[in-house]
Amino acid sequence: MTARRGGGPTMHDVGKLAQVSAMTVSRVLKNDPGVSQATRERVFAAVDQLGYRRNETARSLRLGGSGMIGLVVTNLANPFYSRLALGVQEVATEYGFRVVLSNSAEQVEKEPGLVDGLIDHQVEGLIVVPAGSRQKHLADAMRHVPVVLAARPPAGLDTDCVLVEDFHGAREATASLLAEGHTRIAFLGNPPALYTGTERLRGFWAAHEEAGVEPDNTLIRQGLVDAATAEQAAAELLDRADGPTALFCTNNRISHGAIRALHKAGTTIPLAGFDDFELSDVLGLPLTLVSYDADEIGRQAARLLIDRLDQRDGQPPAARRVTVPTRVIRHGPPSAGPGAGPRPLA
């Protein structure tokens, strides 16, 4: 309640009460050894009595270095991002940094503003999952603080990033469908402007080539941005006489949409996709999911960033690229194979 703007006791107030100078208070609070036990105690008592809290804003102004790192993601409601954020926080906390989180709420055009805002607030570094393909604002940001990218590679920037084995995972999951005899696999993908979009399509394609199967271009739908668009695309494909015998989805939201389409159509065909999700194992659907540790992406990104922060005075390290492994998980009933065609849902 004391808190009208600028209220609150200062070190000076504490000092007055403890009958020492503000300087001594500062020393006590910093655990500086050169203070007598007696004054120490008086100071702590005064701190307690006043409910004094050190003003970190003033402190960082003086010291230079706010102890904060910024994290920019597009959509916290997507578990991928929230887990990533948790990973970042875990490592940041360990190294004494605070994380300031910004969320662009799916609006790509807001990202530059968020990045600028974080820099204005003196974050010492940034971890960004770029929402779009333009990274000019990140180049600008790098003039001020180190920037590490997560889940997307730099485009025209020279900096670190943490990536998922997008190509490998997509290839493996697709291969598993092909191995079951499927030759008409639909591809439901996010916009190709995104790295993950093209990379996962490449994996999909490579698996086909390796299996000697020609992908049917009419079964490839890109540019899906959420569960709703994915559901519609899936529904259209399923409705075709020469529809797919299996689906490949490039992320969790697209899988959700496709699953909903299958459900509404009252049929099921095997589905492979990126990102495991909660309850995937109880759906009773034949799922092949490419799973990876989103927390770990965040942890690694934080480590790369903090490492860069540690080396600020020296030669900045060359851009590094860290990869987080994927593994394929099978859920639900064994696939009936392509011959069986769409099964009615039990």
Add this chain to the structure above:
Amino acid sequence: MTARRGGGPTMHDVGKLAQVSAMTVSRVLKNDPGVSQATRERVFAAVDQLGYRRNETARSLRLGGSGMIGLVVTNLANPFYSRLALGVQEVATEYGFRVVLSNSAEQVEKEPGLVDGLIDHQVEGLIVVPAGSRQKHLADAMRHVPVVLAARPPAGLDTDCVLVEDFHGAREATASLLAEGHTRIAFLGNPPALYTGTERLRGFWAAHEEAGVEPDNTLIRQGLVDAATAEQAAAELLDRADGPTALFCTNNRISHGAIRALHKAGTTIPLAGFDDFELSDVLGLPLTLVSYDADEIGRQAARLLIDRLDQRDGQPPAARRVTVPTRVIRHGPPSAGPGAGPRPLA
């Protein structure tokens, strides 16, 4: 890269380049009308050339008021909290505040430290979803800044909160099971130390009383903290000869655990619970879910807080209590009623 601690150009640098004083730069950046167009342009040019960004830390030190509000939640990975966070951000941004997010990662004992840290960083107010039942640290916090509680009522504090219709929702969902003839409904609940725990149990109980059904105490399990503990509790109950014919779960994680237990047991009985979740409609289970808008909790909490911030100099408003409505959603096949007993899963 320029960013060793304390680096970066200052207003003074900009001024020198534009041949004006730092004060004039300040005025230009603040859109102060009393500056000639010519100098304006020179200043902007200099800003551009230097890549200057105003130091918000110094600014807020001077102005008093950081423009930040703090949000403390236990687990961002839970969609309930991430949606709440989105709601807070939405309103905060609208009013020109930045949100600093802290996550206690399920460790109740970390919460006081997070709150203190946010205060040290000069947040102007706090929104907290208290993890435990002790709120002493929040009383301390209120000495410094206004605090608004979300999803839990204050205990021994005099401040605003935003609540869900816990009692009402639980009663309604339970009543719907009772109306189908179930008399042996298991209650799977979180720790009774939590408000939501007791409140939802009250609703469960009230529905029974109204239906003239005596709840079986041996079917009531409280203190479940995550999906795993819930799964185990559900499994034990389902294993009993005189087990329940329906389940009531007090939150999404407990529902997930229970659903997994049902799945592993290869049976299904109707399940009612708090929190709708993704794909709930596709599970093919008879679900009765109490749904509400978690974003809205965040939005309302932010509004209450900002309103308090606006009134800092005047008389602080009396503690307000806002309620977010619930509604009951039915998914999956119609309930077979209690007579049918556990059905084998399709």
Add this chain to the structure above:
DNA sequence: CTGTTAGCGCCTTCAA
């Protein structure tokens, strides 16, 4: 229209 002075709360440096 523009500049000077002073100080937000803290800490580094130097002196006692």
Add this chain to the structure above:
DNA sequence: TTGAAGGCGCTAACAG
């Protein structure tokens, strides 16, 4: 072991 001076970057309040 403690204190005084000065300044981090910025901006109100007062000149001019």
